[in-house]
Amino acid sequence: MNAAAVANHISDWLYSYNQSANTKGFVIGVSGGIDSAVTSTLAAKTGLPVLCLEMPIHQSIDQVSRAMDHIEWLKLNHDNVHMESIDLTQNFDAFIKAMPPTSLATRDMALVNARARLRMTTLYYFAALNNMLVAGTGNKIEDFGIGFFTKYGDGGVDLSPIADLKKTEVYSLGKELGIIESIMKAPPTDGLWGDDRTDEDQIGASYAELEWAMEFDGSNDAISERQKEVLAIYNKLHNANKHKMVAIPVCKIPKELK
Numbered sequence: 001m002n003a004a005a006v007a008n009h010i011s012d013w014l015y016s017y018n019q020s021a022n023t024k025g026f027v028i029g030v031s032g033g034i035d036s037a038v039t040s041t042l043a044a045k046t047g048l049p050v051l052c053l054e055m056p057i058h059q060s061i062d063q064v065s066r067a068m069d070h071i072e073w074l075k076l077n078h079d080n081v082h083m084e085s086i087d088l089t090q091n092f093d094a095f096i097k098a099m100p101p102t103s104l105a106t107r108d109m110a111l112v113n114a115r116a117r118l119r120m121t122t123l124y125y126f127a128a129l130n131n132m133l134v135a136g137t138g139n140k141i142e143d144f145g146i147g148f149f150t151k152y153g154d155g156g157v158d159l160s161p162i163a164d165l166k167k168t169e170v171y172s173l174g175k176e177l178g179i180i181e182s183i184m185k186a187p188p189t190d191g192l193w194g195d196d197r198t199d200e201d202q203i204g205a206s207y208a209e210l211e212w213a214m215e216f217d218g219s220n221d222a223i224s225e226r227q228k229e230v231l232a233i234y235n236k237l238h239n240a241n242k243h244k245m246v247a248i249p250v251c252k253i254p255k256e257l258k
Helices: 003-021 034-044 061-077 088-099 108-132 138-143 167-177 181-185 201-202 207-215 227-240
Strands: 026-029 050-054 081-085
Touching: 003 034, 003 088, 026 034, 026 108, 034 050, 034 061, 034 167, 034 181, 050 061, 050 108, 061 081, 088 201, 138 167, 138 207, 138 227, 167 207, 181 207, 201 207, 207 227
Parallel strands: 026 050, 050 081
Antiparallel strands: none
16 A cells, blocks of 8 residues: 555545535544544644544543644644543533433443443534534444444544545554554554453454455355454454444335325
8 A cells, every 4th residue: 555645645535525515624533542643644634724632531541641642743743733632521420320220231332332422422512613524533444344333423423534444554554644653552442441451352353354354255164263253253243233334224105105
């Protein structure tokens, strides 16, 4: 991949989309991970106003530090970048308190998704205030492979600059753009659980393995046991999360019933 050419292509695309939408720039949630770091840097390269939001919810200190360090680096290199730090921990805790108590095993996942949706609401609040577009940070594996995102959470965006790039390609862009070393080396995590679990801990496979599975088109007889395991993980998640990756079903009413 020609990382420099791809970076310029995405930045040009972002600029053109902004002009056609008649908006003033971009709002981006910065988490301390590679995807949001690359996305915010590509947006900054457009020269248009970029608002980076850092939105901790019971976040680990390492994640917050990486996010803040990246935003400071971005501001030093681009005078069109601004930031807001909005601690949503109390809002999240108030939401939990307002919900009826339950012992259901699905509660943890419901609260994880609620975190992502609270951040989405915050992003769109600032987007509306400033007539900006919310730029998504999902990559190809997350958005179209295994559906590793929250519907109407981090999946609720106006445009997706890096969604046609695999995770390894995002890292190549990160190197080209000079993303800070702490982010380049940090294990990918969605940061939604309030602990140090990584994406690989949750998924059971690395992004490199998932990229292989997404492109695999051969016989299962010719692959290793680990590759078979990865294929099973990929297919299970792809099928389970397909509802996130297709248009919302609409019940079509026959003309004779109208």
